[in-house]
Amino acid sequence: MMFGKDNKISNMQIALLTVHTIIGVGILSLPSTLAETVGTSGWISLVLSGIIAAVPVIMITKVTEKYRGWNLFEISSYLLGKTLTYITFTLLIINFIGQSAFVIRIFGEVIKMFLLFSTPIEVTIVTMLLTAVFTARGGIETIARLSLLVVPFILIPTLILNVVLIPDLDFTNLLPFFKNNFADVIKSIPATFFSFGGSEFLLVYMYYSKHPKSAMKYNIGAIVTVTVLYLLSFFITLARFGEKGLGVQLWPLLSLAKAIQFPNAFIENVEGIIMAIWVIVVFTTLMSAIFVASVLIRQMFRTEESKYFTLPLLPIIYFFSLIPRNVVLVYSYMQVFTYIFGTFASLIYPILLYILAVFKKKGEAKDETTI
Amino acid sequence: MGILDRFFKRRKEEKVIMEKKMPPSNDLQENINKLKEIFKDCDDVIFRNFKVGVEQVHEFVAVQIDGLANKQLINDSVLQPLMLEVREVEPENVEDRLFKISKEGAIASVEVKVVYNFEDAVVSILSGDTALFIGGYDEILIIGSKSPPTRGIDQAESETVVRGPRDAFVESVRSNTALIRKRVRDPKLKLKNRQVGERSKTDVSIMYIEDIANPNLVKEVIRRIENIKIDAILESSYIEQLIEDNHYSPFPQLENTERPDTAAAALYQGRVVIVVDNTPFCLIAPATLMTFLKSSEDHYQRWPIISLSRLVRYLAVLISLVAPALYIALISYHPGLLPTKLVLYIGASRINVPFPAFIEAFMMELTIELLREAGSRMSGPIGTTISIVGGLVIGQAAVEAGVVSPLMVIVVAVTAIASFMIPNFGFASAFRILRFFIMALASVLGLYGVMLGLIVVATHLVRLTSFGVPYMSPFTTLGRTVSDLKDSVIRLPLIKLRERQKITHLIDEQRLVYDKHKESGDDK
DSSP states (O other), X not given: OOSSOOOOBOHHHHHHHHHHHHXXXXXXXXXXXXXXXHGGGHHHHHHHHHXXXXXXXXXHHHHHHHTTTOOHHHHHHHHHOHHHHHHHHHHHHHHHXXXXXXXXXXXXXXHHHHTOSSSOHHHHXXXXXXXXXXXXXXXXXXXXXXXXXXXXXXXXXXXXXHHHHGGGOOGGGGOOSSOSOHHHHHHHHHHHHGGGTTTTHHHHHGGXXXXXXXXXXXXXXXXXXXXXXXXXHHHHHXXXXXXXXXXXXXXXXXXXXXXXXXXXXXXXXXXXXXXXXXXXXXXXXXXXXXXXXXXXXXXXXXXXXXXXXXXXHHHHHHHHXXXXXXXXXXXXXXXXXXXXXXXXXXXXXXXXXXXXXXXXXXXXXXXXXXX | OHHHHHHHHHHHHHHHHHHHOOOOOSOHHHHHHHHHHHTTTOTTEEEEEEEETXXXXXXXXXXXXXXXXXXXXXXXXXXXXXXXXXXXXXXXXXXXXXXXXIXXXXXOOSOEEEEOSHHHHHHHHHHTOEEEEETTOSOEEEEOOBOOOOOOOOBOSSSOOSSSOOBOOOSOHHHHHHHHHTTOOOTTEEEEEEEEXXXXXXXXXXXXXXXXSOHHHHHHHHHHHHTOOOSOOOSHHHHHHHHOSOTTOSSOSSEEESOHHHHHHHHHTTOEEEEETTOXXXXXXXXXXXXXXXXXXXXXXXXXXXXXXXXXXXXXXXHHHHHHHHHHHHHHTOGGGSOHHHHHHHXXXXXXXXXXXXXXXXXXXXXXXXXXXXXXXXXHHHHXXXXXXXXXXXXXXXXXXXXXXXXXXXXXXXXXXXXXXXXXXXXXXXXXXXXXXXXXXXXXXXXXXXXXXXXXXXXXXXXXXXXXXXXXXXXXXXXXXXXXXXXXXXXXXGGGOOBOOOSSOOSOOBOOOOOHHHHHHTTO
16 A cells, blocks of 8 residues: 555566665676686586576475465574574574675775775774664665666766776686586586575565566576676686686776776876775675565564564674784685575575475465465 | 543543533622633723613623724724614513514624633633623624724845745734635635634634645644644744654744735645734745745746756755865865866865864854844845845955965855745755855865765755655655656746646546647637
């Protein structure tokens, strides 16, 4: 209804939210990781990972569509039983908190390196977390609308920058398209796949869908969008730096921004614009993670409001984000963390739910009228 | 529990009101004494006793307020026929039918009604009507004679247009509703009257077009207005502040206008117009960011002109929000982001400035606020003189004294002009307040602070609703409302705007039927 919040969002908004959630800090380092491991055939790895990432997304959509009107806790305890659900929820919440911690740490490092050289990283982290908590308290409608509102502010500058970049690109760098290293490609998939991590957010988002029945094409569209964006960033950085040059960069997209030269322009240095976009991109990831974590905690403790759980998450995330001593350690910790918790959250758990849902009789699902 | 509570509470209140109502008695003298007791020490109340009939046996008393009621009308259409014309022929059985004859036959006035208690009669008298007490009857005749002192219809002062009607609302609710009704000749235009304010009993008219507006919206507006319990409503802003969704937001959540054409246009879009007595500003609900950036003229000019000025207006919002903050951030934190030549120029112009950029910016913004405040308290010509001369003198002197850099003056001036460009004053002020918030963030965290500030403002804006309608609609609510974008940042040609703005769920969304082939058929 029109008055008061109904806490339902459209499938389009869910898809957009998913895109924003998945694309976070991963996109910064992804091109160089790919160039280092598989060279010019990194795109094959991206496409394959995209296809693999679509599998849990399809499964999640099916499960949540079958049990529409149920929240994740209800679905999970119906399929897995109470005890297992508590364990899985704890793992999921740790996963989301950990992800937020890594994201905010990398964000702080980037800001320190490119924007605020003498401001302590703690200040950046706390202010960003406070803002994200403020937004996450607004609930699903707020974060969905915000993720739609920021799209033109990300898209238009990015497009302009790319157009300006064209003269600097050397497309022969993209060749050979098929390098004969298929074994390497397969080996690189696990690392690439985790850049698609975030599909587990759909488990929570889908509860808020207005029309869960028609969500499938939007959710697949979200994964396709992410794949296309990753491919574009890979191709552009590769064309600009070449295979060898790209491999040694830590954050090639940001180096790219530093190299952009506007012809005769008022702006000589577009870092400011890139940083502004970067703040938005990270912010959307962070607010989703905090929101989803708070919703899961709420469901676990079966309380009414999830917004009271957002602020207590702040010190926890802050504490974890400062554990690694430097950026290199951040990335190696992150790798270990995603291998354990990421695999569980975005692969094992959805597949488990799907298999159990297939074998449970459909008639036991809640009445259809309770959408 | 809460529902039950509310239910019982309402019942109780109704009971109290029921008990309070005093019915008049058959005895005229008793009634008049009672009324005189109520109007004790109110020397502007006129009691006129007169006798009617050939025999002069029927006693009448007319009560009205001096100045509020139209004396001429009462003289001509009540006293004249009753006192003189009836005297010539007296119908039979007058004794039994006196009230009926007076009401239906003798009084030559359009607006006559009967009330059965003193409270209603008193409210009517205080509104300017005339109460007629007739000996031997426990009913009171109310004759419409309202003619409160008011000014004539004048030009709008705050929302001027290059092209478009010039008339504006005045301080009387009836003239205002008439001005709207003049533009909507449709019986489906409904008007519901409520009296708000325990003491002021201000007339409030809620207007909407029945087969366009969402009935839930209308119900909600009426419910919220009926729930107001306040001593007095002096301006429509009282109502605005009492029925808005979020009382702590800097943003206005109802539009106000003093132009009848704007109000009529809003009615045709399925919105609800609230006309309040004693003020030329009426309210329009719901309002969104998009409606605040529209001007009534936007549909009177051709579309390319309006599209350009809309784009400039949206840009003005951004400038008025972040321009000084960006200046602070770029000068004090990231001079490297500016072109070398510009940095050198700024460095040279700031070489004598003894303050850091943010103090400079706050100082100038404060000066602008002082000038604006001084200008708005002064009447017309003096006010403008103060603003212009003050701005020029202070700006020029400050630069020459080396207290601020010339670039700072330019930034502040552009910001001020941008904020004047926003059509709605309350809406522009919201961005003015938030500007200081973002400036403070920029002076602590540079560009990153500006971004954080923008995100906080954006979060607040997407959370905000006006009567349940998202404030940022249609920018954040694609889907059903996507056609609203045709008339948002740019305005498409009128023939493309075939549907009404769907910020609420309208009953009838079709607005324009335009068939090109039909038109060219006439030529053949």
